[in-house]
Amino acid sequence: MLSIYVLPLWRIVLEAPQYPEGLEMQIWLTGITGNVDQINGLNHYIGMKHIVVENFWEFKVLPYLYGAIVLIGFLVAWKGSVKLLWVWLGILLAFTVFGLVDFYLWEYDYGHNLDPTAAIKVEGMTYQPPLIGYKQLLNFLAGSFPDIGGILVGIGGLIAAGVLYIENKRKNSLPRKSLI
Template sequence: MATSQKSLQTVTRILTAISGIAMFVVLLVPIWQIQLSAPQYPEGLSLYIHADKLSGDVNIINGLNHYIGMRELHEQDFIEFAILPYVIIFLGILGVLAAVVNRKWLFFCFVIMFAVFGIVAIIDFYMWLYDYGHNLDPAAPIKVPGMSYQPPLIGFKQLLNFGAYSIPEKGGWIMITAALLSVIAVIKEIRSKKKKI
């Protein structure tokens, strides 16, 4: 009886395993995207954020940023790109391990660490956007008093003649799905415990 109380339900193990495996897939695809649209760029400009790099129209965006005093985007300037892949791998291993070992304490460790990771990642991303949008070069060719160029954390924002859309990419949607599966697993475990009581 003591062993069963420490074990997970089969559905919880399956959901946790899927969540853990999903984290490895995140390493292979972009996590977030920022789309820019303007009359002079009818095809739009794209910036894709991966776990370990940037892709898309990075050079063009850097050229435009120069005029308004924003720093250029270079991967080596972001310590996150050196750390994030290992954090994602760790969470993936922990999720799969929790499903295989079949112990509640390990499962809840995975869920808590996943939640903390999500909160820290959102705060870090917001601070990154804030810094790049507000820490401008005073010698920039184009200066608009009181204007900042912080892209939205999520959703749409007008920045001068550019419209900026910030939304999850494939990796982001995968992580959101994995988080939802983990929440469902937690609810099932709590309900199961209440039934036993």
């Protein structure tokens, strides 16, 4: 679960005829890396705002918020309470949903709030990247996927859910008080 302090959470990939090697952007708990400058350079044609890491309040808060969740996780494991594990999984899920909604809103903002004087204007066209999966935006094929850190957190969540599932089954056949 702690891996996402050193591994990227999410990635956005862009492919176009002129970019056979692709452009990539990694979203971390603390910021954005990758070909951000090139992507900003290209986005100015359609009037998209520049992606500037300092403009995201999330990157200042997320490391602490997430740290708190992990800390609670450790406490839960220490206590060994199934009930608390339910609570923790709930928090993690809420955090994920919040993250995705926030991500979606940012994408919406970038994709819709375009400079009215932009050079390229296509009637009815917006440039919101997909939340997850692929989407064609003019000459670019945009993809959005969890990166290695995001996948590991997902696995962490799944393990917790798995434990709860097994515990639930076991409780039904042979009730026990503590976990492990």
